[in-house]
Amino acid sequence: MGMTMTEKILARGAGRDSVRPGDLVLAKVDFAMGHDLTIPPAGKIMREQMGAEKIWDPDRVAVTQDHFQPAKDAASATLGRLTREFSHDMGIKWYFEVGQGGICHTVLPENGLVLPGELIVGADSHSCTYGALNNFATGIGSTDLACVLALGELWFRVPETLKFVYRNRLKEWVEAKDLILYVIGQIGVDGARSKAMEHTGEALRHIDMEARLTMTNMAIEAGAKNGIMEFDGVTKEYLDVRAKREYTSVTSDPDAEYEKVFEFDAEKVELGVAKPMSPDNYAPLSEVAGTKLDQVFIGSCTNSRITDLRRAAAVLENHKVAPGVRLIITPSSHQVAIQAEKEGLIGTFLAAGAAWTTATCGACLGGHMGVLGEGEVCLSTTNRNFPGRMGHPKAQVYLSNPAVAAASAVTGVISHPSEVLKKMPAAIR
Amino acid sequence: MTLPKVIRGKAWKFGDNIDTDQIIPAKYAIYSLDEKELGKHAMEGVPGHETWAPGVAQGDILVGGSNFGCGSSREIAPVAIRGVGISLVIADSFARIFFRNAINMGYPILQSPQAAEAVEEGDELEVDLEEGIIRNFTKGDEYRAEPFPKFMSDLLRMGGLVPWVRKRLEERRRMSPTRG
Known part of the structure; x- marks a missing residue:
C-alpha cells in the first residue's frame, strides 16, 4: 500500500519504512521555530524542568520577535528580553531581532529555512503555513517545543489525509484566500480536525508561492494538523534563490490511501468572506x-x-x-x-x-x-x-x-x- | 506529579468550538510564566463568562463541546484552566494542539461525547481516570470516556513530557558521557 506525502515524511523522521494513520511515532525534527510568546515558557521548561543545558542543533532553530514586539508594554518587553537572552545563550543561528525579521511564517519561507521533504514544528498554530513548500509542518505547544529543543525529536500521531482537488482556474479577482475560506466554509472549523489537508489540482499550478502559503496557513482554521502541497516548478523557482540546505522533494504514491477526497471547481468559487x-x-x-x-x-x-x-x-x-x-x-x-x-x-x-x-x-x-x-x-x-x-x-x-x-x-x-x-x-x- | 485515581467536582458547561482566545484572551499572554495570574482570567473571552473565574472552586470539572481548545497553539490555554483550579476537562472532542498540550503537561483530559451531551452545569461528577468512567451523582448516570492510545496514557500517568524528556536525556548521557 502506498503512502501520502505526509506519511512518507513522518516515516522518514521515525526511521521506518512505512507508517499508517493512527500510528504513534517518535520522529526526528528537521527544523523548529518559536517566538516571543512561546520561547520564554519553552526555555524555562527545557532548562529548569527538563534539565537540558543546551539545544540539540542551534543551526536548525529560528526565533522571531513578532507577537507583542516591538514591546507593547513592560511585560512584553520582559518576554522579548527572555526570548533574546535564551536565543543568545543557546547560540541560535536564526534569531530575528525587531526590525530585522517580522512574522515567523513569512520570515522562515522567505529565508529558505523550511524545505521540501522536511519535518518542521513551530510553537505557533499557523506553522502549518510552511507545507506549501512540500513539507510536513505543524503547530505545537511550549512543552512540545522544549522537548524538541532538548532532544531534536517529538511524538506524533500519524494523521489520516484528506485530499482536496481544485479543478480549473480561479476567476478574475478571486484569490487563494477566497478559495480557502470557501473550503473551510464547506467542511467547518473542525472539518479536518487532527488530519492532513493535501491540496492538489490544476488551480494550484496557476497560483504563485505566496498565494499557496495563504492556503496552507489556514489549514489550522479547519482544525488540521498540517496542510501540504506538491513540489513543482513554482516551488523550485521560489527555493532556487532561497534554500539554505539541500533538500529532497516528496510525492504521494498513486495508490496512497485517503480518508476522503473533496473535489472543487475553482472556476465556480466567488469572492467571499x-x-x-x-x-x-x-x-x-x-x-x-x-x-x-x-x-x-x-x-x-x-x-x-x-x-x-x-x-x-x-x-x-x-x-x-x-x-x-x-x-x-x-x-x-x-x-x-x-x-x-x-x-x-x-x-x-x-x-x-x-x-x-x-x-x-x-x-x-x-x-x-x-x-x-x-x-x-x-x-x-x-x-x-x-x-x-x-x-x-x-x-x-x-x-x-x-x-x-x-x-x-x-x-x-x-x-x-x-x-x-x-x-x-x-x-x- | 502523578495523577489522582479519582476526581470529584462540580461541572461547568461550555459549548462547541471554544477557542484558545476565549479560554485566555491573547492580551493575558504577557503573564505566560504566571499560572495563577492566567487562572484569574480563564474563560473570560467566552461571552457571558467575563467574571467566571472567581466562582470556580478548587477541583471543579469543565465540560466542553466539540473541538474544544481550537485556535492558537498557546499552552497558556490549558495552563489558565489548571490555574483557576479546574481539575479535569471533559469534552465531546478536543482540538489537536490543546489535546497535546494537556497531555504534555500531565494535565488530565477525557474525551466523552456521552458526558458532553448529558452533563448539565452544576452536576456533581466523580471521575475514575484509570477506568475512564464518569459518574453523575446529580442525575444518577454513568458515562464512558474514549480510551487514549497507550503512549498517551503512559505520558499522562508519568506526569507528562517533562519526566519523559528527563529520562531520555539520562539515557543519552549514559550512552555518551562526554556530551552535555
Missing part, C-alpha cells in the same frame, strides 16, 4: 456588500506578503480612505517592507491615508496597533475571527482577501474591488 465570529462562517461577498466598517486591517501571516501589498496598492492608487474608516497596513516581514519601499507601495498607502506599521503580528491577535473596541466592525485579511480575537469580544470581524479589504477602505463599506479599480493588472494577479 468569513463573517463574524468564526472562520467557517463563509458568505459570498455579494451577501455582505454594503456592511459599514470602522477599521480595515491588511496584515498577518495569511495575507501581507509583497504580492498581497501590490494588489492592495493597485486598488488604493489615487484613492483616499473613506471618512469614518481607518486603514492599518502591517507588512508581514522586514524584507516585505523593504521591497514595498522599493516599489513605491508605501508612498501609495501613505497618500491614501493608511497607517503603515512595522512588521508584527500586532492587530491580528488583538495585541497592539489596531485592537478593536466594543461593537466595532472590522474587515481584516487575517486568518481567524473567533470572539475577542482582535480585541473586544463584541467586536465584529470579517475576513477577506487584500484587494477586497483595500477597496472597502476606500468606500467605507464591504465592497467588490471592481468598484474602485477597473481591472487588476495581470502582472500582479
Whole structure:
C-alpha cells in the first residue's frame, strides 16, 4: 500500500519504512521555530524542568520577535528580553531581532529555512503555513517545543489525509484566500480536525508561492494538523534563490490511501468572506456588500506578503480612505517592507491615508496597533475571527482577501474591488 | 506529579468550538510564566463568562463541546484552566494542539461525547481516570470516556513530557558521557 506525502515524511523522521494513520511515532525534527510568546515558557521548561543545558542543533532553530514586539508594554518587553537572552545563550543561528525579521511564517519561507521533504514544528498554530513548500509542518505547544529543543525529536500521531482537488482556474479577482475560506466554509472549523489537508489540482499550478502559503496557513482554521502541497516548478523557482540546505522533494504514491477526497471547481468559487465570529462562517461577498466598517486591517501571516501589498496598492492608487474608516497596513516581514519601499507601495498607502506599521503580528491577535473596541466592525485579511480575537469580544470581524479589504477602505463599506479599480493588472494577479 | 485515581467536582458547561482566545484572551499572554495570574482570567473571552473565574472552586470539572481548545497553539490555554483550579476537562472532542498540550503537561483530559451531551452545569461528577468512567451523582448516570492510545496514557500517568524528556536525556548521557 502506498503512502501520502505526509506519511512518507513522518516515516522518514521515525526511521521506518512505512507508517499508517493512527500510528504513534517518535520522529526526528528537521527544523523548529518559536517566538516571543512561546520561547520564554519553552526555555524555562527545557532548562529548569527538563534539565537540558543546551539545544540539540542551534543551526536548525529560528526565533522571531513578532507577537507583542516591538514591546507593547513592560511585560512584553520582559518576554522579548527572555526570548533574546535564551536565543543568545543557546547560540541560535536564526534569531530575528525587531526590525530585522517580522512574522515567523513569512520570515522562515522567505529565508529558505523550511524545505521540501522536511519535518518542521513551530510553537505557533499557523506553522502549518510552511507545507506549501512540500513539507510536513505543524503547530505545537511550549512543552512540545522544549522537548524538541532538548532532544531534536517529538511524538506524533500519524494523521489520516484528506485530499482536496481544485479543478480549473480561479476567476478574475478571486484569490487563494477566497478559495480557502470557501473550503473551510464547506467542511467547518473542525472539518479536518487532527488530519492532513493535501491540496492538489490544476488551480494550484496557476497560483504563485505566496498565494499557496495563504492556503496552507489556514489549514489550522479547519482544525488540521498540517496542510501540504506538491513540489513543482513554482516551488523550485521560489527555493532556487532561497534554500539554505539541500533538500529532497516528496510525492504521494498513486495508490496512497485517503480518508476522503473533496473535489472543487475553482472556476465556480466567488469572492467571499468569513463573517463574524468564526472562520467557517463563509458568505459570498455579494451577501455582505454594503456592511459599514470602522477599521480595515491588511496584515498577518495569511495575507501581507509583497504580492498581497501590490494588489492592495493597485486598488488604493489615487484613492483616499473613506471618512469614518481607518486603514492599518502591517507588512508581514522586514524584507516585505523593504521591497514595498522599493516599489513605491508605501508612498501609495501613505497618500491614501493608511497607517503603515512595522512588521508584527500586532492587530491580528488583538495585541497592539489596531485592537478593536466594543461593537466595532472590522474587515481584516487575517486568518481567524473567533470572539475577542482582535480585541473586544463584541467586536465584529470579517475576513477577506487584500484587494477586497483595500477597496472597502476606500468606500467605507464591504465592497467588490471592481468598484474602485477597473481591472487588476495581470502582472500582479 | 502523578495523577489522582479519582476526581470529584462540580461541572461547568461550555459549548462547541471554544477557542484558545476565549479560554485566555491573547492580551493575558504577557503573564505566560504566571499560572495563577492566567487562572484569574480563564474563560473570560467566552461571552457571558467575563467574571467566571472567581466562582470556580478548587477541583471543579469543565465540560466542553466539540473541538474544544481550537485556535492558537498557546499552552497558556490549558495552563489558565489548571490555574483557576479546574481539575479535569471533559469534552465531546478536543482540538489537536490543546489535546497535546494537556497531555504534555500531565494535565488530565477525557474525551466523552456521552458526558458532553448529558452533563448539565452544576452536576456533581466523580471521575475514575484509570477506568475512564464518569459518574453523575446529580442525575444518577454513568458515562464512558474514549480510551487514549497507550503512549498517551503512559505520558499522562508519568506526569507528562517533562519526566519523559528527563529520562531520555539520562539515557543519552549514559550512552555518551562526554556530551552535555
